[in-house]
Each structure stands twice: as structure tokens, then as C-alpha cells.
Amino acid sequence: MQAQQLSGLAKFQPGVSEIVDAGSGVQIDLGLSQAVPWRVRVLDDPARLVVDFREVDWTGLADMPQASDAVVAMRAGVFRPGWSRLVLELAAPMQVTSAEMRTKGAVGVHLRLEPITEAAFAALAALPEPAEWTLPQAAVLQPAPKKPGKLVVVLDPGHGGIDPGAERDGQNEKTLVLKFARELKEALLRDGGFDVVMTRDEDVFVPLETRISIAHQAGASVFLSLHADAIAEGDAVGATIYSLAADASDEASAALAERHDRDDLLAGVDLSQQDDLVAEVLMDMARTDTSPRTERLGMALETAIKAQGVKMHRHPRQQASFSVLKSADIPSILLELGFLSSERDLKRLNDPKWRETMAAAVVSGLKAWAKQDAGLQALPLK
Incomplete structure (x- = not known):
């Protein structure tokens, strides 16, 4: 996905968001005030779905309807300057079978998850981060030379x-x-x-x-x-x-x-x-x-x-x-x-x-x- 420079901050829309069971899997809809660059991946120990955005104000997340036992915990907030992260802890291993940012009608991210074996999930979680998405290195600091007694x-x-x-x-x-x-x-x-x-x-x-x-x-x-x-x-x-x-x-x-x-x-x-x-x-x-x-x-x-x-x-x-x-x-x-x-x-x-x-x-x-x-x-x- 091409990184798009946006001047505004997208806001989470709990009224058009939900997590519900769908057949054998789970459907996740995250309503946003505007489309933003994003990506999704899974991580292991514990099993969790991680969705990064540039960038979203997650006020109201606790009000989102949650009608699936597949998601046991949620947290969201600023992950690094200019980027926010939503983490959904999963009750069992699942894979993303469908993921899209919808820009017509109700704007937001639509995800579909289906059950997967632990071995297959571990393999997905072990995939390396793309270079542009790896955790930020510690800032290179240039402290002033130490003064005596400081x-x-x-x-x-x-x-x-x-x-x-x-x-x-x-x-x-x-x-x-x-x-x-x-x-x-x-x-x-x-x-x-x-x-x-x-x-x-x-x-x-x-x-x-x-x-x-x-x-x-x-x-x-x-x-x-x-x-x-x-x-x-x-x-x-x-x-x-x-x-x-x-x-x-x-x-x-x-x-x-x-x-x-x-x-x-x-x-x-x-x-x-x-x-x-x-x-x-x-x-x-x-x-x-x-x-x-x-x-x-x-x-x-x-x-x-x-x-x-x-x-x-x-x-x-x-x-x-x-x-x-x-x-x-x-x-x-x-x-x-x-x-x-x-x-x-x-x-x-x-x-x-x-x-x-x-x-x-x-x-x-x-x-x-x-x-x-x-x-x-x-x-x-x-």
C-alpha cells in the first residue's frame, strides 16, 4: 500500500464498528472518519491481531459492540509518533482471510478471520517485519560533553x-x-x-x-x-x-x-x-x-x-x-x-x-x- 500523507487525524467511529462471529470465523469492522494508510499482521505468544494506522484517535473503543468470544482483550493507542496501533488478543489461532480499507459508504477497515492450526499460525507470526515497519531504533542522541561533576x-x-x-x-x-x-x-x-x-x-x-x-x-x-x-x-x-x-x-x-x-x-x-x-x-x-x-x-x-x-x-x-x-x-x-x-x-x-x-x-x-x-x-x- 502506498503511504499517503494525510493532514488530518482519523477518528474511530464506534457506532459503525463491531466484532461478530461469522460462520466459522470472525468479522471485524472498524469505522473511521477517513481512510488512512494501514497494515495488519498476527503475532504469537499470546495469539493476537495487530493493526497499525497512520493515525487514529481511538476514543470510544470501549463502546464498540463486541459479540464474539474469539477476541478476549483489546487495546489501542499511539505506538510511535505519527502511528497508532490496535491489538486484539485472540482466544485461539486465526488467520486473516480478507482485509480491506473501504472508502465508499461507511469508511473503515473490514477484516475476516478464520481458525488456523497452531503450527500455521506460528509460521505467519514468524514472518519478518518489512523494513519500513520494524520497531524504531533508539534515537541517536547527541548529548553535550559531560561536565565535571555532572x-x-x-x-x-x-x-x-x-x-x-x-x-x-x-x-x-x-x-x-x-x-x-x-x-x-x-x-x-x-x-x-x-x-x-x-x-x-x-x-x-x-x-x-x-x-x-x-x-x-x-x-x-x-x-x-x-x-x-x-x-x-x-x-x-x-x-x-x-x-x-x-x-x-x-x-x-x-x-x-x-x-x-x-x-x-x-x-x-x-x-x-x-x-x-x-x-x-x-x-x-x-x-x-x-x-x-x-x-x-x-x-x-x-x-x-x-x-x-x-x-x-x-x-x-x-x-x-x-x-x-x-x-x-x-x-x-x-x-x-x-x-x-x-x-x-x-x-x-x-x-x-x-x-x-x-x-x-x-x-x-x-x-x-x-x-x-x-x-x-x-x-x-x-
Whole structure:
């Protein structure tokens, strides 16, 4: 399909859209306000249909009639600048037997899906992305030369675009943490001792691996991922500091790490590839130096947050296998600002004064850690 440059943003039309059973298969109609360039493919583990558009406002997706058990979940949003993505998780493997953009009458995409064997579906899902459709590489950053005493901090607002993160009372995690990240960036820059890079500064989807690549290209001294998740079980309240570990501190931590990776997977990212043995050994060697530095970073942040009187979780420092923390050579922390499953935490996240206090605590913690780390790095090896 020829890429067509359109000046307007197409809007989803739920009133002329539906997902219904049709014979042995499924019929999907997606009404749009205007025709746009698009493409469709399937991905595996879990089975899902992915439809990319340039570009669609998906407001009203939850109102679309859904009368088929073949589709078990839907999500949509910005996937990259200028492009949006709709992901339909399928109950069983299916193939696209018909796909067209209708431009007469009710404008929109018409899809027909039919059952297929798991082997055949896996083969379709394994087809390589066309070069122009592959996931975007991390932006080539040209940071200014490091100034003496400057700490390069990469702030990573979690989720974004197609991935809203946790949601409650009409609010979502991706928006709340981006707001805080912007305010924290300003606080760090006002201090004068930091250079700051954001993995995203707008509502776009950034794959986990790209977030780490951005940190490396920026020459990061610290990688700080910001979240505000929700935990269904238990009474999770207060800020929590996570560092990387193969074994999670508890079941809740393990569930959070699994959900973060699953969110990336559902957005169309393949996390199945494992490091080969040589790479794994090299990363373990690098982490021998990085891990204690990360632990000291977590301790410094905990001390500073408590000193500001900010509410912390009853277990303020925990560990889990978050993929976004797996950079072997950069001290990396995931900071849960609070939990959207807690009404009190949600109220705090919406309080500008609370965010200002938390930002000041993070700045203080980073400064304390940087001073300690520099002193330890300067010690002669024995």
C-alpha cells in the first residue's frame, strides 16, 4: 500500500464498528472518519491481531459492540509518533482471510478471520517485519560533553501510547508518571548538578529494549524508571524502590514484573529471545560491579524519601526481575511512586505539593549517592 500523507487525524467511529462471529470465523469492522494508510499482521505468544494506522484517535473503543468470544482483550493507542496501533488478543489461532480499507459508504477497515492450526499460525507470526515497519531504533542522541561533576540521569516514565499501565477512576499510570517525570526533570536541572534525558516526553509507546538503548546512548550514570502500578491483592500503599533480582522479594513483586513484560508483549514486542551463554557471562561480570552500586542507590533514595516525610511501603526496598532494569553496566532503579489501587496514593499523585516534595527527595537521594559513589570509585584497589 502506498503511504499517503494525510493532514488530518482519523477518528474511530464506534457506532459503525463491531466484532461478530461469522460462520466459522470472525468479522471485524472498524469505522473511521477517513481512510488512512494501514497494515495488519498476527503475532504469537499470546495469539493476537495487530493493526497499525497512520493515525487514529481511538476514543470510544470501549463502546464498540463486541459479540464474539474469539477476541478476549483489546487495546489501542499511539505506538510511535505519527502511528497508532490496535491489538486484539485472540482466544485461539486465526488467520486473516480478507482485509480491506473501504472508502465508499461507511469508511473503515473490514477484516475476516478464520481458525488456523497452531503450527500455521506460528509460521505467519514468524514472518519478518518489512523494513519500513520494524520497531524504531533508539534515537541517536547527541548529548553535550559531560561536565565535571555532572550526573547523567535517564528518567523513564513507564508505559505510554498504546500501553496505559494501571487505570483507576478515569486516570491512568502513563499520564501520571509522565507528569511527575517532567517535574522531576525540572527539579534536577534547577539543581545544576545533573544532565537529564527522558526515554519519552509525550504519550508514545517506547519498547523496553529501546528504553535501555536510550540510556546507553546518553551515557547514563543512573537509570530511573517511574511507575504507579496497581496490585489486586493486599494493601499496597506508599512509594517502593525496586532493584533487579532473578528472584522477586514476594509474589506481588513477581506479578508486577511479569505484567510489565506482558504489557510490552501485547503491544507487539517479542521478548522471547534469550541471551546466549557468552553474553550472559559478560553481563554477570558487569553486574558484579553494578549491583552493589545499585543497592547503595536504593538505600540513598530510601533515606532521602523518608527524610522528606513521604509515605513509603512497609517494605520500602524490594527486588524483582523487571526487564527495564536489566542494563548490566548502569545502576538502575524502578521507583513506584505509589499504587493506583490505593485511593490515598492516587490522591497523593494528583497533589502538586506532594509531587514537589517527592521530586526534592529524589534529587537529594541522587546527590547523596553520587557523592558516596564518587568517593568509593576513587579508593585504590587492594
